[in-house]
Amino acid sequence: MAKVFQRGHRYNKARQFMRFVIPTLILLLAGFNLVTSSDKGLESFFGGKHSGKRNVIFFVTDGMGPTSLSLTRSFRQYVHELAYNDVLVLDQHLIGSSRTRASDSLVTDSAAGATAFACALKSYNGAIGVDSDKVPCGTILEGAKLAGYHTGLVVTTRITDATPGAFSAHVDFRSQEDLIAEQQLGEYPLGRQVDLMIGGGRTHFYSSNSDPKYGDRGSRKDGKNLISKAEKDGWQYVGNREQFDQLQLGQNVSLPLLALLADHDIPFDLDRKDEEYPSLEEETITAINALNEATKDSDKGFFLLVEGSRIDHAGHQNDPSAQVREVLAFDRAFQAAKKLADKSQVETILISTSDHETGGLAASRQITKSYPDYVWYPEVLSNAQHSGEYCSKQIEGYKGDDKKSFVQHEVLEKMLEIHDYTDSDVDYLINEKDRNSIQDKLNDMISFRAEIGWSTHGHSAVDVNIYAYSNRKKALDEIKDYLQGNHENTEIGDYMARYLNIDLAQVTKEIRDTKHSPGKKFTAKVFDEYGHKVGGLE
Template identity: 75%
Template sequence: MTNTSKRGQPRRAFHGTLRFVLPTLIVILLGLNLWVQQFPLSDGSELLSSNKHSKKKNVIFFVTDGMGPTSLSLTRSFRQYAHDLAIDDILTLDKHLIGSSRTRASDSLVTDSAAGATAFACALKSYNGAIGVNSDKVPCGTLLEGAKLSGYHTGLVVTTRITDATPGSFSAHVDFRTQEDLIAEQQLGDYPLGRQVDLMIGGGRTHFYSSQSDRKYGSRGSRRDGRNLIEKAEKDGWSYVGDRSQFDQLQLGQNVSLPLLALLADYDIPFDMDRDEEEYPSLEEQTITAITALSEATKDSDKGFFLLVEGSRIDHAGHQNDPSAQVREVLAFDRAFQAAKDLADRSEVETIMISTSDHETGGLAASRQVTKSYPEYVWYPEVLYNARHSGEYCSKQIANYKGDDKKNFIKHEILEQNLHITDYRDEEVDFLTRENNRNAVQDKLNDMISFRAQIGWSTHGHSAVDVNIYAYSNKKHAMDDILKHLQGNHANTEIGSYMAGYMDLDLVQVSKKVRDTRHSPDKSSAPGINSVIDEYYHRINA
């Protein structure tokens, strides 16, 4: 099904090429009733449209979960190597860097994704594990809720479970991030405000139905209450999309009936390097679909839309210490950001795009001392380039192997073919052959890649390093305002405060409206609830 490039990297089949090109063609060919082409001035600046002072606005907030500054350095050099680019070639994100963000939680210098996302969503600090609640476990009004109550359309796009920490913090209120079944209920409108989300695209189908539910939705539902929220959502008027073929029928957003619930995987969508294009859309395709659908829905409205887009699995690659998956996740996000910018440039509606991370994951270093002697000043992107699959994928292949010669399977299929490691040692193969713990196997495979590439990691968890802030607007006065408020170094809460002010939202009043939301866990789920802060949940993608 694949052929080989000049460096041995497998190419996608022709249909994959079409799927890569098609989003760009759709962007260019969108109807004139939706997009207005803008022309550059002679000095390279953008021509402002006649509705420069219109109150109609679009806000696209990008979260690169787990992406720290070193992720950009690593990915930039990887891309230069992979595409034979000049050493001064940079990513799209690099062109829009404006500052950095401090990430600590209310109860720790090192935040988790829940507290980090709540800081953006509610513009306040909270404890690790908190989803849309303050440090006293009181529900706090979010940007998404405030936007919806003010007349904006709203959307969530992720590559993890739609009930995970970041999307959950914008659309639900629970004491602990493990309460994903309850998050799903609230996202569909089962709480005091009613439905606040117009569009959801991501994974996490498992939290919307149980294993006893109608099999047409799958057989891996995990809800404990036996409910089928997908069936209920359809009865309540939601358009439901559950696979790639149904997603393709959306025509990248031109054929969408809102509200839309698109659950494209039971758990998380696979890493981009493992993603079967016949089964799962890219983050770029998801983003284009969401922006186009929300733009169409608001074309006759005085208000625009608020959209959250998360590059979710950058974080998972960091937790797993997998540099091959990490760089490809960052590139996938970079393409999504570029696609959103292209759409903004063609829109007459004032649009701002702000991107940052909730935290850094893994303590990533673009160097590693692999000998006792003085270290070399090198790292080798070709090791990452030659890897065809992630450690997550390979460890699953090993765990599922049913043959009689596991050792040779690991040598030839996993190490040589999937990871392009030919200098493996006997002790490495012996460990992978006898070890039955999949986490341990995954760690070993990723360390074999990291060691050979001379990439360093300090943790399987998060770090407290400041993360970058990026921004763009299709209107100069709006970009100037962003720089005025967010250029330089800022607390993560200031980013949420800025977006609330930009959309003229009163989050205090929204907080009063959600105060009575059911948010505490019931007794059956209370034991060990804090263990969810252990983000090793992400180390094995079920």
């Protein structure tokens, strides 16, 4: 019995030993494979470096929340008589969602949101490329340029607005657009960092006493004409549709390119005339082709920011007709970029997300005291031929003798195809003096009939979607490893910096001496026409 016991005892000890050793060996081997494997690019997350030529196209859908996609998807299906499972291009590339809070509020603005992407850190609402202590922070665009990449900005709002500004400038308040314009052209410690800019915002590049060939709506207070100076410094300047067409969708571009296609914002896609303004899709194609050509003989690619800027404005105005057209315009731009990436021999990643949601949009609305029907009506949006912004400006600028008839027949019946209006509706639109109030009235008439709801003219704290694509499976797998699921907005910026091997801390050291303070006493209690808290002189 003793011998049997001893053999069993030795056997049990051996079995216990193997139970410990084998799992340990498995874990060690797995750890070794994890560190050495490059199949999913994990080495970059632990301090390794990416290699090879690469392009990054970062898309921002300003103000677009998940409901914006749902609304637009159903609208498109209705207009084109598509099946219920026919989806947007963006829908096919959803990988996760992003949390959007700023450092000082659960509800962010576009400035703090863009700074989170550009600098990979949280900052306060209104901050443009500065941290929460108002210290300039190095951006991905700057880091890319310093590393030898070409860079570009494409927007449909002002090129000096919050999102493009946060990638290319450093100021304490987003309202400092004159200073943003100067920095974008290279008047700060790093010199010129942007190779291509396409958008609106010409007003901040020249003053009212500038050469009239640039326009008559310059708003700079210092008397400078930055456009004229840029041309002397070698920039190719484009100021209208005719000159834009001469770029031949990027095949006839000389960098650096400054394309300022409107004094302020490019009109909503619903109001935009093709003969006057290019679409976001055309702007995007032009930028990508130009940057591809410029980098064809380089071992570095490019970083391009593309913003669907005015989705946000439609949300602020609670205009569903304008918003669905803006989302569709963005979807076409994303699709165009994807097609160009597929044709490229260079590894290219596309990442798209929003800085925040605007309007508290709901794809349903209770319009009676009784329990509501489960409906909303896309045909109401389809009938609208213009935005509330456009229509309100027509009413405000009317100089004829019969304003009532104009409002009834031209605005309500022709522009918006509303025929069941009341006398009180017409009286309000005739007598109201504030254009924004007229705009709100018109947009609510559309929203009410479509049974679409809004909870605010401002932003909301809802999480927003993250989309991604690459022409290389390995690159897309890596993006998913890092950004699939729910993430802070700063993690998106951090990933792009890692992908391009950018040391943002080092870039930050190089821009410490940037002039960023307004130099005068500012107050945060100043708002622009869209309700953005922009700051201003007391």
